[in-house]
Amino acid sequence: MNRLSVIRPFLLLLCVLSYDVAWPQNQKARADSALITGYLLKAEAAEADTAIRLYNTAIRAAEKRLREGGSKAYKDAVMRKLIRARLGLGLVYYNRIEYSKALDLNRRALKEAGDLGDTALEAESYFNIAEVYLEQSQFKNAMDFYNLSLSGYEKLKDNLSQFWCYTGMGIVQKQCGNFKDAAAFYNKALQQARSSGLSYEEAICYNNLGNVYRKTGDFANAMESYQKAVEVFRKLNDETAISDCLNNIGNLYIDNGDPFRALEYYRQSLKLAEKSKDEYRLIIRYKNLAGAYTELKDYENALLYLEDALKLAEKSGDKSFLASCNMQFGKLHEAKNDFIIASAFFRKSVNLYAAIDALPEQSEALVELANSLLSQNLVDEAISNADEALLIAEATGSLKGRLDACLCLAGCYEKDGNSLRAYHYLKSATALKDSIYTVEKYRTIEEIEAGFAKSELKKENEALIQNSLLQKQALRTKNVILMLLGISLLLGIALIWMVFRRINEAKHQAGVIRQQSDEKIGRLSEDLISKERELTSKTIFINQKNQLLEKLIGELDELKKSEVSAQSIQHLQLQLRQELAPNAWKEFEIQFNEVHPGFQGRLLENYPELTPAERRLCSFIRLDMNTREISSLSGQSIKSIEVARTRIRKKLGVPHEQNLTNFIAVI
Template structure:
């Protein structure tokens, strides 16, 4: 498997989207129409809120925002800026999910909008994002063109951050294409920008990429120096993902020099960080390297487990470049286990993918592997053709590792054919390139350099422990002070709680006594009210009895009037006077007493039923006194049936339903 590339640009192009959204897109939209602003801001706000934890939901709201803008059918710069912001945000989410085709579509749409409004900064941003997708997909030729376009636009607007990342992207692409010279050139340009801006993180990133480049071409002493510098800086800054990449690079270096146990240690440290951050792209590389190392150690059980994880994850991500590398690794594994058919099948699949995406390193490595397989199968002609093709590509692209392997393969086959002259020629090339790649002196230098780094790290950890001890003492003092304050607060709270509970008990006792006094007072008032009602009842009965007497007198007078003798006018006047007494005067006395007991009753009654007759009003008064129909009949000298009819009329006039008691309804007035 070729040296892994650091995936920093994929992480940082998200920062670009945020920067341009903040400093270019959002400020430019301030003067847009209010109805457009309110509508689109609602979708943006919801999307941003969900973007981190629920990216698919964020995409839904961003797409709703795009539909909202499209429905307005307005060609306005501020709306175009909003649209670009939404398109880039959706593209970023799909890019993070490794859905490269979807990400590319949205970035292209954003690019078209940026061209429409002639925004150099946004055009550069979109070209950079599309280049990132091409890099992930292995479309290196397209990636180179787009990175150069983005870099040119960034240089035009003098945006150093964009120029830095464009150089890093170009360095990675050229490294994948096997162009060491151009790769180193762009990494050095990126490092110079970091030095000019005094940005230590940029310098560390440049060191990391330079370390990977020198590791790929076999200059291990230089590689370990750069990688240790980068790892130290990343650990100081707490950049976990970058630490993970750097640890993997060091592990790959140890794998290349044959120390696979040490390589696995670094790979697993790197894997733990990738698993914690749920970074599928990084995990793919870690699984593959661990599987390869276990295979080299002939630990087939662990090798198969990690190969399975690698293939499954590669298919899920859809990264063709990585899939090509993994197929070569799987093929090598089958070859070591004498399954030549499966080994050859996986190699040919890898070659097709590598040729499709223009991955020169993987392609040359695959050709060498097929050559070796055919050699084992004693198909020397096929083996020679594949080795020669690998040799030609490696020589042209300055790929020292694949050149050493292809020259050795050619030498072996030519020797079997009896062509000793050419065999010796290729063997010398093999010895020369192998000696350049690795010798005992270089191995010692690598281990010495790492030992030096480990000593520095141990000293640094010792210093950290000492500082931690001092901080621990300070924390202990602060904790003791805090405990004292808490104890004082607790004592005060206890005193306050006791006082509060005592006060509540006193208040409860006083409340209970007040309730008892109020109950007694209410009972007294109820007793007085009942007494008044009994008094009114007695009065009413007395009036009724008097009325009966008066009625008898009236009947006697009527008999007298029927007698032809006597002064009829005088008697008639007497009769009228008596009627006035028992119909009005007596009732007036009763009403006076009733109003004393039940003040405002008639006023409230008439407000509800203003058309009640005087007789009906009397019946209402008796009902208010809680008298039944029979008792009211006796008091009014009317039949119970007449009283029932009158009750029905009262119920209707007062709008009392049949389900409700008329007596209770009147008593509630």
């Protein structure tokens, strides 16, 4: 929170102006005092690490000057600078969530301011201590120190500082669940801001009032308050305050059951918080994003953001943040049906909230714990926790807390078989729901958010404006849609008809092509059968001719034994043998290639090591001829044919167990 940084520059200027009258005439003392003032002014504008170094330098310089002594006026002036340096350094540690260091520095500043009798510095010290206690959820201590600070500022008639005191006390009461008291303090702060013409502070009041309205279930007034705050913050270009308002609007949408819209606002808020590197706000943004993703069942993203939030919460040591993160872990595990683990996280959250007296949050955590226990059929324990939650909600005046507790109790008694008690609580829940979620309130929320778009939040609320326009033009849009559907239907029918027609044409054309192909295949089959018959006839003819020639050759062998000249007969035999195979093979080869085209070419290409005689033998085998038939046709002995088959099997690489005829048939 940056309330401290708003007050400090004014007080610093007041102190610097008042010191001039007390400065000694000694030039060295004047120079030393000016040097310390320079450190303070530079630290005000520096980044955290540089500011820490400059403030520590100023503290060491002031302490050294005090040890050296001097006039009372001089020492008082240096003491004021020392107090300012401690308060400034405490603020830096406060913003870095190092609360123990901040508290120690503020307490030392308070003691020194009391010894000095400076009401302004004493009031600021009280305020700074109250701020630290608030962040540590020590609400009673925070309230006491805010009151002490307010008393001092009332004496000084410092309206701005009184505004911040009332604001702090309002936050304390809100955290404790005292919403009426919180609204009262915020309204006092609002009066101070208006009377002093403080528009920025007025916007802060609206933002805080929006938080109270949200807690009490008055969503319409909450949205209206956030709108007023954002309008001012955007004019002032205060990104931190804008981030807070956007985050609060996201919370409002979560309460209304719209995590999609909430996610938009949380992302915008996170972007601004990351830009300022504000760890305090980053914890809240990460935790809220985890909650929205859990609602949307995107558990992976929910876990990533929740782990980031927990790391920063553990660093801060803030029990409120730790309780909030534990409760969100419980919701995440509950959404994943890990009810035992969820219950453990909820119990831890309840204990942490109870330790800091955060009653509204404790009530919410108790309801979550009761629902988780109910899912485990631990009905009695669930009823006990829900009853406690209802008592706290009634004491704090939280309508939504009462609604959640009544719904939980209705479910508990229904599961327990006590229908009368279940009906009683369900009836109470219905009445509370009607009070919180009326149609009129929803309409008011929508109208107010539309106002956001008209002023500054045009981009964020574009969806709302579109929804409003769609509602006004619903009938026209419906007619247009119906007309488009009718046209689309006609076009669809026409398209289907065209497609159907083309399919039929394609089928018809395919049928014609298939018929032509069948006819062509029939003709080719007939030609093939004819060629095979012719080849078979030729083969038989060649075989008969060769048998005749063999017979003649045998007879001539007999004649050689008679008086006929053996030389002339041998010459005749030689001529007959030369004509026996080649001529027959030429005729056979022509017919074979017509019936089995390409067979000889494939043999020559794939098995070039085959001799012409072996390729001729492969052709006979392709015709499924046995060894005796091949021997008769080729004029070779049966043994020669068998030897040749063995050589062919080896060259073709055909295993002994595989049939050679089948192998050659597929070549």
